[in-house]
Amino acid sequence: GRRARPRIRDNQPAARAETILLVGSELGSTWGFAATLHAALTEAGQSVHTAPMSTFAPNRYVRANRIVVLASTYGDGDAPTSAKGFLDRLEALDQAPDAAVAVLGFGDRSFPAYCAFAGAVAAAAEAKGWPELLPFETIDRQSPQDFARWGRALGRALGIELELAHQPVLPVTEKLTLVSRRDYGVEVQAPTAILRFAMPRATIWQRLTGRGFARFAAGDLLGIVPEGSAVPRFYSLASGDRDGFIEIVVKKHLGGLCSGQLTTLEPGDHVSAFLRRNPGFRAGQDRAPLILIGAGTGIGPLAGFVRANARRRPVHLFFGMRHLDSDFLYGEEFSIWQTAGRLQRLVTAVSRGARPHYVQDALRAEGEEVARLVRNGARVMVCGGRDMAAGVAHALADILAPVGLTLVGLKAEGRYVEDVY
Numbered sequence: 001g002r003r004a005r006p007r008i009r010d011n012q013p014a015a016r017a018e019t020i021l022l023v024g025s026e027l028g029s030t031w032g033f034a035a036t037l038h039a040a041l042t043e044a045g046q047s048v049h050t051a052p053m054s055t056f057a058p059n060r061y062v063r064a065n066r067i068v069v070l071a072s073t074y075g076d077g078d079a080p081t082s083a084k085g086f087l088d089r090l091e092a093l094d095q096a097p098d099a100a101v102a103v104l105g106f107g108d109r110s111f112p113a114y115c116a117f118a119g120a121v122a123a124a125a126e127a128k129g130w131p132e133l134l135p136f137e138t139i140d141r142q143s144p145q146d147f148a149r150w151g152r153a154l155g156r157a158l159g160i161e162l163e164l165a166h167q168p169v170l171p172v173t174e175k176l177t178l179v180s181r182r183d184y185g186v187e188v189q190a191p192t193a194i195l196r197f198a199m200p201r202a203t204i205w206q207r208l209t210g211r212g213f214a215r216f217a218a219g220d221l222l223g224i225v226p227e228g229s230a231v232p233r234f235y236s237l238a239s240g241d242r243d244g245f246i247e248i249v250v251k252k253h254l255g256g257l258c259s260g261q262l263t264t265l266e267p268g269d270h271v272s273a274f275l276r277r278n279p280g281f282r283a284g285q286d287r288a289p290l291i292l293i294g295a296g297t298g299i300g301p302l303a304g305f306v307r308a309n310a311r312r313r314p315v316h317l318f319f320g321m322r323h324l325d326s327d328f329l330y331g332e333e334f335s336i337w338q339t340a341g342r343l344q345r346l347v348t349a350v351s352r353g354a355r356p357h358y359v360q361d362a363l364r365a366e367g368e369e370v371a372r373l374v375r376n377g378a379r380v381m382v383c384g385g386r387d388m389a390a391g392v393a394h395a396l397a398d399i400l401a402p403v404g405l406t407l408v409g410l411k412a413e414g415r416y417v418e419d420v421y
């Protein structure tokens, strides 16, 4: 569920405030930073109005001298829920507000589109000719140090001392126990394991509210806090709560802290983990065909969608690997799921061999069929590394152009989604 936003004390009406704080947040952590900033500015004698970015209405800010925008980013540079409509409203203005603006992005450098939504807001503000109070800045993984540094710069711009001491709320972790592991890819220098953990026992509170691991689906994210670091790493879930277990696919990175720990786990060992919902990457309930495209560990959530496809929706899976004998993850299950009608078609692309073949090559080879499916309403879901995703996007754009479709258009309809890392 979504975390409620904190109560903002001394929140002044929009028409009376000198400073307007606008917040773009999905899971609530940015509201915590906004509350700290609101309190510090109020303490310094200012009148401050804090509200969601979606309420942006500059004609109401009659006494404002400055507007501060704090915004997180989701998906591939998408707006968080409380910022919906902001860019359209800004775009629709005849002229930019007089009060100068500062945009601060909240994000996570492990995502390719780092703070991309806040960046888009800053770019749109500049394009409108909106006067700038501070240059665009970002906060990585809720870093209190980054925030304090930005606060001092804001203080200098306002001619006040501003010390922002914000302690982010850390996710509540649970102990998960490994049940089984299956190893792949050692022979092709890509050691990868399918790790299955037992479902932790849900409390009554979790069952009622859907918190913790009570409800989740393939494509949601498992946050794991490795030993020796406070920064969680994310892994895409290959199972849903109905499967009765928690499964991820992990590739061991050379010198990698978390992947190193995960790939040496033995059954009975524990990890500290929490759930992050990823509603932008769900297979959905309708009957439209699915085109699933992934390589390497990216196969995890796609395998989860196939496993859950009891209603036999048509699924076409494109899977890139190095060698059929080494890293064909879920190879046995896929043939069982095909027989059961949960998977209509599996196309593999093998990159180590006489004729190296990547998943985007397989797509191009099937270009006409792919274009036909998409024209008839199919949904495309891509998961895996960013190089693969870039290659796939390129191939799809070429395949779809002759039938008059673009990736931008499909994205806007929610028919092209990515989980890329």
Ligand SMILES: Cc1cc2nc3c(=O)[nH]c(=O)nc-3n(C[C@H](O)[C@H](O)[C@H](O)COP(=O)(O)OP(=O)(O)OC[C@H]3O[C@@H](n4cnc5c(N)ncnc54)[C@H](O)[C@@H]3O)c2cc1C
Residues within 6 Å of the ligand: 110, 111, 221, 226, 233, 234, 235, 236, 237, 248, 249, 250, 251, 252, 253, 254, 255, 256, 257, 258, 259, 260, 297, 298, 300, 419, 420, 421
């Ligand atoms: C949305 C999302 C979904 C993801 N899903 C998955 C998934 O399903 N499966 C999966 O396997 N991963 C997934 N990842 C990636 C995962 O979160 C981690 O980034 C990955 O496991 C590396 O973490 P680490 O702690 O092992 O590496 P870190 O210790 O954080 O190191 C980061 C990088 O630096 C390199 N490095 C570190 N120390 C050294 C050194 N001394 N010498 C050379 N290189 C070094 C490592 O090789 C690694 O590539 C996902 C990421 C995101 C953002």
Ligand SMILES: Cc1cc2nc3c(=O)[nH]c(=O)nc-3n(C[C@H](O)[C@H](O)[C@H](O)COP(=O)(O)O)c2cc1C
Residues within 6 Å of the ligand: 024, 025, 026, 027, 028, 029, 030, 031, 072, 073, 074, 075, 076, 077, 078, 080, 106, 107, 108, 109, 111, 112, 113, 114, 115, 116, 141, 142, 221, 276, 277, 278, 279
């Ligand atoms: C599903 C998901 C997708 C995310 N995508 C991005 C992204 O594309 N770029 C980025 O910089 N951060 C991304 N993040 C990180 C969040 O933006 C970051 O954690 C932020 O501090 C969350 O703020 P909030 O709790 O107010 O929503 C993502 C987080 C999740 C859970």
